[in-house]
Amino acid sequence: xxxxxxxxxxxxxxxxxxxxxxxxxxxxxxxxxxxxxxxxxxxxxxxxxxxxxxxxxxxxxxxxxxxxxxxxxxxxxxxxxxxxxxxxxxxxxxxxxxxxxxxxxxxxxxxxxxxxxxxxxxxxxxxxxxxxxxxxxxxxxxxxxxxxxx
Numbered sequence: 001x002x003x004x005x006x007x008x009x010x011x012x013x014x015x016x017x018x019x020x021x022x023x024x025x026x027x028x029x030x031x032x033x034x035x036x037x038x039x040x041x042x043x044x045x046x047x048x049x050x051x052x053x054x055x056x057x058x059x060x061x062x063x064x065x066x067x068x069x070x071x072x073x074x075x076x077x078x079x080x081x082x083x084x085x086x087x088x089x090x091x092x093x094x095x096x097x098x099x100x101x102x103x104x105x106x107x108x109x110x111x112x113x114x115x116x117x118x119x120x121x122x123x124x125x126x127x128x129x130x131x132x133x134x135x136x137x138x139x140x141x142x143x144x145x146x147x148x149x150x
Contacts, residue, residue, distance in 0.1 A: 024090025029100035060104025
């Protein structure tokens with residue numbers, strides 16, 4: 001796991017965070033979608049860079065995206081008060097929504113959520129689909145239920 005998740009406490013004074021929003025990249029689990037592809041996709045949508053603060057690839061590596069002091073571009077209407085975390089995948093080989101997280105991703109996401117909850121104890125962990133007016137399956141698993149005990 002990258003040291004990218006170990007420095008979040010230094011940013012606590014920049015933004016008031018009360019949500020940690022988990023996303024999937026909505027890409028097929030049998031095709032690679034590295035961080036560079038996410039960045040290119042987001043730039044094509046007009047973003048300066050990747051909209052997420054963290055990106056977790058299939059091998060369980062955490063990649064730093066936007067610095068935590070910067071507002072993300074991942075959850076319209078909630079970016080100012082949230083941290084965006086995305087994992088690679090979310091679609092099965094046929095392109096249907098599915099929980100495609102590898103064991104390495106599950107382990108890394110748990111550690112990342114534990115660290116972020118330590119740094120932001122009042123933040124709620126939710127899936128993108130749990131945000132009002134979002135009509136998506138993202139992140140294709142029950143993030144709120146899976147991490148509610150943290």
